[in-house]
Amino acid sequence: MGTVSRMTADLDRATVALARRIAELGTGKESKVFHLSWWSEKMLDWAMARPAFKTQLFRFVDVFPAMTDDADVARHIDEYFEGHDVPTALRAGIGLADRVPLGARVEANVARRNIERMARQFIVGRSGAEAVEGLRQLWDAGSAYTVDLLGEKTVVPSEADRYAGRVHELVSTLADAAATWPASPDGVLEHDDLGPLPRVNVSIKPTALAPHLAPLTRELGLDEAKERLRPILRLARERGAFVYFDMEHYDVKSLSLDLFRGLLEEDEFADLEAGIVVQAYLRDSRDDLADLIAWSAQRPRPITVRLVKGAYWDAETVHARAEGWPVPVFEHKDETDANYERCVRLLHDHHGEVRAAFASHNLRSVAYAVTYARYRGIPDTGYEIQMLYGMAEPMHAAIRSLGLRLRIYAPVGELVPGMAYLVRRLLENTSNESFVRHRFAEGRDLKVLLEAPRIDQVPGPTEPVRRPPTVVDDEDGAGEAGGPPGVTPYEPEPVSEWRRESERAEFAVAVEHVASDLGGDVPALIDGEWVHTSATIPSVDPSAPGTLVASSASCGVDEARWAVEVAVRVAEGWRRTPAAERAAVLFRAAEWLRFRRGPIAALQCFEAGKPWDQADGDVCEAIDFCEYYGREVLRLDGASAELVQSPPGESNRLGYQGKGVAVVIAPWNFPLAIPTGMTAAALVAGNPVILKPAEQTPAVARYLVEALVAGGAPRGVIQFLPGDGEVVGAALVEHPDVAVIAFTGSRAVGLSIIQQAAVARPGQRHVKRVVAEMGGKNALIIDADADPDQAVPAAAYSAFGFAGQKCSAASRLIVLDAVYDQIVERLVGCTRELVVGHPRSAAVQVGPLIDEDAHKRVLRWVERAPSMGTVRLQSEDIPEQGFFVGPTIVEVADPAAPIARDEIFGPVLTVLRARDLDEALALANDTDYALTAGIFSRSPAAIRRAAAELRAGNVYVNRHITGAIVGRQPFGGYGLSGVGSKAGGPDYLHQFLDPRVVTENTLRQGFAPD
């Protein structure tokens, strides 16, 4: 055995021995989590054995604070647990409300008492004063503490102010109180080998300090958070208090590190006592830790690092997988554990340059930290162990009795803001991978629990990988599971992971590059040739209308006729081109676009006024359409023949063929995605396409045409006619040789196209098919028990994202009376904070309106708003030049007011009050349109009703109502919203195809093939 492995084996033996000793010392003491009231214990036991019940229970706990009275509690119990396998303790309650006069009261009381007790177990006090009492008890029992103020999610600045104010006050209260406490008996709580340790210790959450603390608004968020933190840090310095920066979701990890380092680099805080958390479940945590240590070593006073595994494992995993990003956390528990031990070593190896705190309830992890310190000759008081209030308590006593310093993380606050914390703790304690569960609930064998993590090497950080291009494999007729023949299954293109600095930096470069290269020409493409016209149409930057983005061709009736003639010429050849070849054109076009994602999205910031994330999303959606419809045509081509019966003696084959010349008339608001969706579908179905882009965004649309040409679309199969819609658009629609018209745009134009297309003109031998996606006046309902932390930002995003210029945007918010005032006030505060400006800046969330007409039209609505309701917000913090309108919120009493009925297509949101869900649904459905709608509710019954009754093509529950993803939320409406079937869904391609059945009598002279 080599020296290193001998050392490892020795360390391991000593770790296991110490862990056993800690376990022994803790034996006989009760672990509170699993010794709750009889009721709670039954619930948790049941939950651990039944994942479906666990989901319902935790959801119920989550919604509990929003319930208004006993009847409400009883109703929710019924809704959540009816039909579930539930413990007797709960079954006694279900259904009781209806049958027994006091039923509601009995079960509601039991639930209320038990949930409150469960929450209280993890909370040291409701107020600062109450907490002082609890903390004093901890101190007297020999534990130090760090206090965490429980807070709601910060959505508006006043909430951040309140949080900062409460922390400030808490530091004062604690400093006053702690000054009177007796010295800790052996000084272990007040000194380590590097010097004195403050008695007062608080932990703060960076996101509670600034609503803008998010990847794209990072500078703003950092400034705001620093502004609020400085007075706290000053007070901490004056009163000798210690401040920890907790670590939250991965989205804000680098922001939290920057915040911490930025502040501590300021002169006045150069020798401040402060610490930060490193989460060992992150694959890049060791690198972060090494950086922090190197930085700490330069400071006059070392910082402290609290090493944890990390509290958001499920959320990080689900989020990254849904987005198609690399998962930032380890995916095997042993890897997290091994990394934890690796980080323990790094911290102890740099003892003195950094102070270390090890926060864990895992006996092995704690014992390892102690054992390795001893191996390095670090005194037992040279670092500390930290644990959570109310969790794994047998270990608390054992750690103290070993003479180690134990610090208890003690949350303070009310039940309502504490609920998220409670749910996190319940999740942690009942997780399949939890040491606490294994040890204290299941009593698993220590020998197994204390084994060293079984891995050879800890995997390093991951980088995003570009998707490989899709290739149709003609040889492989089978296809992968779930996919059509010969290609991999469809997956949406991952949007940019803005939390990565590299992705932000790359896009910033693209934006500046585009800015320096505006003003180019956008010719037409007819019969494979780029064609300039004598007249041109300028497209300007709507944020700076003096800036020309591009000059496009201005095609007229002649170009329209010419293009149709060419299309007719190539139609038959393209129709007969095998589906696999047509699909391959789209796959190659997707790859071409993928390669140029940054520049195309950056151009949208100028030509369409789209903020970064929306522009990026638009290009991803365009790629998705190509990938999706390519597979769709293969699916239809492969499977359709089998869909009809063939009796003995007869062969029936169903097939599809292109309808003929297709015209696509596209809007500007999704300047690449929507033209791509319509064009790709028509084209891959076997129709030559003439694309007329929006006058406002020809330069972006040109990229699509280039992509298709580069992808191998034969000459004449894709043609491009920029021009005035009323001229070239009308000429195309009326042309007798056009078979399909795909349109997305306003209701007025859509209806007129349908009318025009209905006329059979001389020479026309078909009925024209019109696929029209039109407007919406979309409603979003906020129920009385909705989570306001979720609902308010989502409502603001749905209404004001891209300045409300989406047909899917929320334009009517319907709020239940019980929460109306509170929701509207928060919404106004949240909306006021939206950053309005030129989208070339990363932080901008609301860009300009598309052009002068739109600007004037929306301003007229805003001017008339006071006559139709109460204007609660008209943001005035907007740039002077450009077509900007500040986000506007208008409360409307009369649902028939035009502002609550007409589509405005701008950042104007009307808010309506509803007595109850019946009225809310009636209001939501009282519209000509039926495009999108949504509800925020935590009532399963209300969600079921809304899902069934909301009149909309796309109904969203507990999320924003825009941003449909191809293949996931096929998109499109009915009513006066449209006549097409869903874009990005399995029915869409049929609209561009004529189905044909060939029936062959296979019986010859009584002989039939098998």
Ligand SMILES: Cc1cc2nc3c(=O)[nH]c(=O)nc-3n(C[C@H](O)[C@H](O)[C@H](O)COP(=O)(O)OP(=O)(O)OC[C@H]3O[C@@H](n4cnc5c(N)ncnc54)[C@H](O)[C@@H]3O)c2cc1C
């Ligand atoms: C004093 C204190 C302060 C804390 N502060 C923070 C903080 O600021 N930020 C924060 O995020 N957390 C914080 N925590 C919470 C902490 O992250 C959890 O309590 C901790 O992760 C539980 O780990 P453990 O070592 O006690 O238990 P174990 O049961 O050994 O580990 C459970 C942990 O392993 C990880 N894990 C679970 N499943 C997997 C898997 N399949 N693959 C890989 N890893 C997995 C998760 O991190 C999970 O929490 C703090 C905890 C304490 C005690």
